[in-house]
Amino acid sequence: MxxxxxxxxxxxxxxxxxxxxxxxxxxxxxxxxxxxxxxxxxxxxxxxxxxxxxxxxxxxxxxxxxxxxxxxxxxxxxxxxxxxxxxxxxxxxxxxxxxxxxxxxxxxxxxxxxxxxxxxxxxxxxPDRDWPIASKTNEWQDAWSLNPESEVLSLEYPVHLKNARQISEEDHGSYYCLVFRHEQTGKVHFMNLSPFFAWLIATMLETPVSPKSLLPVIEAQFGISDEPMLREQISKFHQKLVSDRMIR
Amino acid sequence: MNKHVGIGFRKDFGTEFIEGSALKPAFVEVAPENWIDVGGFWKKQFRKVAEQYPVYTHGLSLSIGSPDPLDWEFLKKVKSFLSEWDVKVYSEHLSYSKCDNAHLYDLLPIPFREDAVKHIAERIRQVQDFLGRKLVIEIVSYYTPVAAEMSEVEFINAILQEADCELLFDINNIYVNGFNHGYSPTEFIDQLDLSKVKYIHMAGHDQVSEDLIIDTHGQPIIDPVFDLFEYAISKLPHPVPVLLERDFNIPELAELQEEMNRLESICRNTWQHEHALKA
Known part of the structure; x- marks a missing residue:
């Protein structure tokens, strides 16, 4: 004083x-x-x-x-x-x-x-964050230019999916949700994610790597070795993220 | 476009203000606390405003009258904000909003005492040294004195003198305080050190009982406050910017513009007359 x-x-x-x-x-x-x-x-x-x-x-x-x-x-x-x-x-x-x-x-x-x-x-x-420099858009071979104003949430209850009053102990489990701010509107979006895509996005947000380079890890952690199927699923997911402005 | 009168920029009417043409202020005023560390949609909106209008600020959390130490981390952010947006004026309240390490987020009345004068003057000088600019302190409205040992006007004048700061002349607050505490607002103005006036605030209020007005900024300015404004600015040695504050119960923007026009008209009449006299 x-x-x-x-x-x-x-x-x-x-x-x-x-x-x-x-x-x-x-x-x-x-x-x-x-x-x-x-x-x-x-x-x-x-x-x-x-x-x-x-x-x-x-x-x-x-x-x-x-x-x-x-x-x-x-x-x-x-x-x-x-x-x-x-x-x-x-x-x-x-x-x-x-x-x-x-x-x-x-x-x-x-x-x-x-x-x-x-x-x-x-x-x-x-505060605004700078986007990473956009790479060529081969969603399999290149690192994705992910929205830096985003994060993967790991949840034990589906608070992003259900009315909080309807949630009970029966809902207890593992849930994943992507939160991001839309680059143009500034609105905040939440997207429910599977464990695999939650891991993929979290990994790529931490270090910019291509899906292709993660193949060995994906096989070891998720037991997925069907590369054509994986490429197709990742491609669809990538398109969804592009349309939602989660990827430039 | 007004020459003297600005408007408090509120998110409530931000988009309409930016995209429309109903309001034509000379400048805008914001609370730095509401914009520091803000990005996204509102930063874009704020940038549009700041590109178009001079920015004045009116802080909320400096708590210059607090017994607690000054928050230097917060002040660093304020300084950065003032620089980033080329802010013309940094004003704050002559009150306290933090005590015993807890923020209260509203304006509490300081005991009008000599030791408080010295305490606050020292803090204002420290803030001014750090920011490299004069602090403009506002006469706040209050609903009860607390442990007063001197009059309000003595208290304010003593701080202005000891701190060498500037004064935010809030005409509505003077009217409210005169009503609430039974003194003449014009006599109060006559006793103030008006050489320190840098900036004026005007606003409306709510009378909540026979003998009490609360300073809500939620109503239009009433005629007696317009009259007091006219009286007050006729006493000033030079023109200063005037702000219309409207924080709640916000009407159509055209209504705000009408209030601003009335203020502008008073300013022009008074200050043109003053200049004519000097010439």
């Missing part, structure tokens, strides 16, 4: 800030008591609105009261760190994971749903 600010001034500022977070009537000097509540209301509304806008699917999954309590507890017990309010909701994920075990038990796919929803915000807003 600055050497100028007296402890008693700091104390007044701290009490007002604490009141905005926990709603407990503060001992503040010289205030207009019936107006102080507006600060708590205004501050909390900003936080709750930001959370609600970022996680509409989680809002729909939780009971109304559960969501209200979660927002309240998050703001009261978690010191928000990001100066940019639109980034702040990401901090809810670790709060739920570390502090709200009962919600994670009641809704085993809640954490994954929050992460999934945050990916949409993150990809919609994130």
């Amino acid at each position: 600055s050497t100028h600010l007296k402890p008693e001034t700091y104390e007044q500022q701290s009490r007002l800030a604490a009141y905005c977070r926990n709603g407990e009537q503060p001992a503040l000097d010289g205030i207009t008591p019936n107006r102080i509540g507006h600060y708590r209301r205004l501050v909390f509304n900003v936080v709750k609105d930001a959370l609600t806008r970022s996680y509409p699917l989680a809002v729909n999954l939780l009971e109304e009261e559960e969501w209200a309590i979660l927002c309240n507890d998050f703001f009261e017990f978690h010191p928000c760190q990001d100066p940019q309010v639109w980034k702040m909701p990401e901090e809810l994920i670790s709060f739920v994971q570390q502090e709200r075990a009962h919600l994670c038990e009641k809704y085993p796919h809640l954490l994954e749903l929050l992460r999934f929803e945050w990916k949409e915000v993150e990809y919609y807003m994130m």
